[in-house]
């Protein structure tokens with residue numbers, strides 16, 4: 001086969017594998033069996049081995065980098081990655097809504113999102129290609145963990161539009177991955193992780209991407225940082241657009257037109273929470289209109305247009321039946 005034919009075959013295989021990967025890791029709705037995906041990926045690896053000059057950074061074969069890093073570089077967030085004020089009960093939520101309504105003369109609507117208990121992450125795409133990923137750090141300075149984030153299969157290495165955009169979300173370890181990891185660590189006589197959040201943080205702090213790649217992390221995107229071409233009017237439109245671009249967004253978000261509706265949503269998920277396949281530690285409530293977010297602005301470190309309702313910490317009761325009676 002000549003290089004021209006190889007290029008065409010490689011392109012076809014890449015497009016197929018990117019589509020299959022999106023269906024499986026982002027939409028959780030595969031159209032082909034795993035064996036088909038694995039067979040096509042093997043074919044692509046072989047072709048790229050034969051024609052290494054045709055390998056590109058966004059090829060599905062390039063998720064796990066070869067060399068461990070010596071250290072993580074520092075990254076400046078030009079748009080600060082904020083933290084959230086907390087609400088602990090219904091009255092706190094009503095106070096939040098009252099303060100917000102005093103800061104604007106137009107009626108307010110909100111977006112409620114599950115508060116994923118993971119690590120806040122920033123992903124930068126240039127002309128549609130994933131070029132850098134970073135931790136939130138202290139909100140203005142984070143760490144460049146691009147090589148580890150490339151191993152998260154639900155993070156697209158390139159997106160459909162040639163956008164230059166910085167998107168933000170929460171990297172996390174699903175319950176299934178957490179239980180498997182701790183079982184494995186227990187078998188190897190290693191200390192188990194206390195919770196999925198620590199396990200996710202520990203995994204993304206690994207200097208060797210081959211270790212991060214084995215931890216089966218995932219991500220939900222929920223916001224935008226730097227975006228010159230950004231011209232959307234509301235947070236809900238942004239969530240829809242992130243999904244259109246091929247990003248994994250959490251499907252449980254809901255637009256609410258009153259604080260009553262917000263309280264209903266919070267009460268629903270307070271009981272529904274144990275049925276999720278990942279850890280949440282609350283609900284994030286945001287004013288939907290970006291213009292009103294601007295109007296409301298920030299306190300010293302938190303937006304006035306968003307709040308985190310925190311669920312009471314779950315007591316971890318080890319039932320006698322769970323404990324091996326040694």
Ligand SMILES: NC(=O)c1c(N)nc(OC2CCCC2)nc1O[C@@H]1CCC[C@@H]1O
Pocket residue numbers: 081082083084113114115116117118120136170222223284286303306
């Ligand atoms: N953990 C989350 O699921 C989450 C979310 N769904 N939405 C936001 O929006 C915030 C970000 C800055 C202003 C609003 N923040 C979240 O988590 C924050 C990020 C940093 C501290 C919290 O973990």
